[in-house]
Amino acid sequence: MQDSVKPSGITPSQTVGPFFKYGLTPNGEYAWNDAFTNSTLTPDVTGERIRIEGRVFDGDGAAVPDCMLEIWQADAQGRFADPQDKRALPNASFRGFARCGTDKDGNYAFDTIKPGAVPDPDGKPQAPHVLVAVFGRGMLRHLYTRIYFSDEAGNAADPVLALVPADRRATLIAARVAGQAVYRLDLRLQGGEETVFFDV
Amino acid sequence: MTFIYRTDSNKAHPLPLSPEYKSSIKRAPNKALIPMRHTLSELTGPVYGHETVREGDNDLTTQHAGEPIGERIIVHGHVRDEDGRGVPNSLVEIWQANSCGRYVHVRDQHPAPLDPNFTGAGRTVSDAAGYYRFVSIKPGAYPWGNHHNAWRPAHIHLSVFGHSFVTRLVTQMYFPNDPLFPFDPIFNSVPDEKARARMVSSFDLENTQPEWALCYRFDIVLRGKNATPMENH
Ligand SMILES: [Fe+3]
Numbered sequence: 001m002q003d004s005v006k007p008s009g010i011t012p013s014q015t016v017g018p019f020f021k022y023g024l025t026p027n028g029e030y031a032w033n034d035a036f037t038n039s040t041l042t043p044d045v046t047g048e049r050i051r052i053e054g055r056v057f058d059g060d061g062a063a064v065p066d067c068m069l070e071i072w073q074a075d076a077q078g079r080f081a082d083p084q085d086k087r088a089l090p091n092a093s094f095r096g097f098a099r100c101g102t103d104k105d106g107n108y109a110f111d112t113i114k115p116g117a118v119p120d121p122d123g124k125p126q127a128p129h130v131l132v133a134v135f136g137r138g139m140l141r142h143l144y145t146r147i148y149f150s151d152e153a154g155n156a157a158d159p160v161l162a163l164v165p166a167d168r169r170a171t172l173i174a175a176r177v178a179g180q181a182v183y184r185l186d187l188r189l190q191g192g193e194e195t196v197f198f199d200v
Numbered sequence: 201m202t203f204i205y206r207t208d209s210n211k212a213h214p215l216p217l218s219p220e221y222k223s224s225i226k227r228a229p230n231k232a233l234i235p236m237r238h239t240l241s242e243l244t245g246p247v248y249g250h251e252t253v254r255e256g257d258n259d260l261t262t263q264h265a266g267e268p269i270g271e272r273i274i275v276h277g278h279v280r281d282e283d284g285r286g287v288p289n290s291l292v293e294i295w296q297a298n299s300c301g302r303y304v305h306v307r308d309q310h311p312a313p314l315d316p317n318f319t320g321a322g323r324t325v326s327d328a329a330g331y332y333r334f335v336s337i338k339p340g341a342y343p344w345g346n347h348h349n350a351w352r353p354a355h356i357h358l359s360v361f362g363h364s365f366v367t368r369l370v371t372q373m374y375f376p377n378d379p380l381f382p383f384d385p386i387f388n389s390v391p392d393e394k395a396r397a398r399m400v401s402s403f404d405l406e407n408t409q410p411e412w413a414l415c416y417r418f419d420i421v422l423r424g425k426n427a428t429p430m431e432n433h
Contacts (some may be wrong), residue, residue, distance in 0.1 A: 008370075009379075009394065010212050010422060010423055011398050011419075011422070012212045012214065012390040012395045013214065014214075016357065016359075016370050017357060019308055020295060021305065021319070022303075022320075022321055023293060024293060025322060028214075030304060030305075030319070030321075031319065033254060033257075035323060048407065053269060059225075064227070066307075072246060072365045072370075073241075080225065080244040084243065084244050095244035118241050119239070121237050122380050126239060126241070131242070133365070138224045138225075138227035139224070140213070140214035143229065160239070163234055172357050177241065189228070190230050192352070196231075198234050198235070198315065199232075199235045199236070199237060200209075200242050200366045
């Protein structure tokens with residue numbers, strides 16, 4: 001195959017638009033085989049099984065029904081299912097990736113495990129967290145954020161949370177629902193309680 | 201893991217708020233994004249290979265009992281990083297309107313016919329050198345409610361993973377010489393003209409198949425992970 005002249009620079013992002021759900025997101029609304037689900041759970045996975053759920057809102061506080069969230073996370077031992085993570089991986093079939101579209105009321109939900117601590121570039125532990133990419137109509141590029149957990153003492157020393165002004169940190173911390181293995185966090189794309197998004 | 205993906209590469213992307221694109225007005229953050237060092241979480245990413253893709257998933261013309269209506273096309277190209285290295289075994293997903301400009305999606309209200317032989321979704325995995333290939337139907341332009349007489353240029357939506365969570369890319373592939381380019385706020389949300397040109401496929405006569413299908417070439421360039429400047433060769 002011939003190589004065309006190589007352009008310098010990356011291919012720019014464009015919005016997923018309003019009509020991505022039949023191609024990308026799971027749950028069988030359309031006759032197309034799903035590549036992904038909203039669960040990272042595999043039979044051999046160890047760790048605490050949890051649900052992370054919430055809603056997505058726009059700058060008017062209106063629910064966003066045409067949004068897609070992707071999560072990426074370590075296993076319960078803080079290791080990634082990627083050959084670039086050179087440490088041993090006991091959870092052989094755990095992938096750590098899932099995808100979910102929001103419903104008409106802006107709800108999303110993921111079934112997963114509580115991730116372990118992952119080292120930062122200096123080798124210090126980060127508090128357990130899940131990476132999130134947010135796509136949607138009206139969003140020309142996806143946004144990156146993180147979900148932390150309200151019952152983790154390590155949040156206080158987390159180097160990434162420390163970059164966030166104290167009064168905005170709560171937008172990144174999912175609250176444990178009393179008596180259940182469920183964490184809730186709403187995402188706000190814009191406005192006073194706007195979710196913290198990272199420039200990565 | 202010490203390398204860092206360059207963040208200045210992101211200047212090619214549109215800004216979140218692009219007022220001409222009305223849906224961005226209430227969905228773009230008001231506050232500045234917070235810069236952070238890449239940790240192992242950002243530097244790794246999901247690996248999905250051939251087990252995710254069924255045979256025929258890259259041919260959108262053979263997913264139903266009959267052939268879809270429209271102009272048959274081949275879309276192929278190279279997934280590489282901006283340092284020129286091919287990105288092998290990367291999942292590429294596409295979705296698109298049919299030849300009349302109509303999506304299967306329930307919310308698409310455009311009064312153009314649906315095609316019972318066309319879903320408009322496909323996926324494939326780049327090969328060991330980073331090349332991918334689809335067979336499809338040329339999508340039609342379609343109207344949308346952004347402004348008076350607004351029409352999207354014909355496009356195919358693409359989703360690519362690359363080597364890490366920060367190389368994730370969702371974009372749209374356009375067709376050469378579309379007269380709608382000057383009027384489309386989504387296409388023009390990319391500020392740099394050269395960057396906009398990287399979203400336009402090129403007609404590929406060499407790989408056009410006689411008596412069968414026109415071919416378009418679309419290379420997908422993802423962020424690179426070292427500071428070596430791009431070499432043209
Ligand atoms: Fe579209």
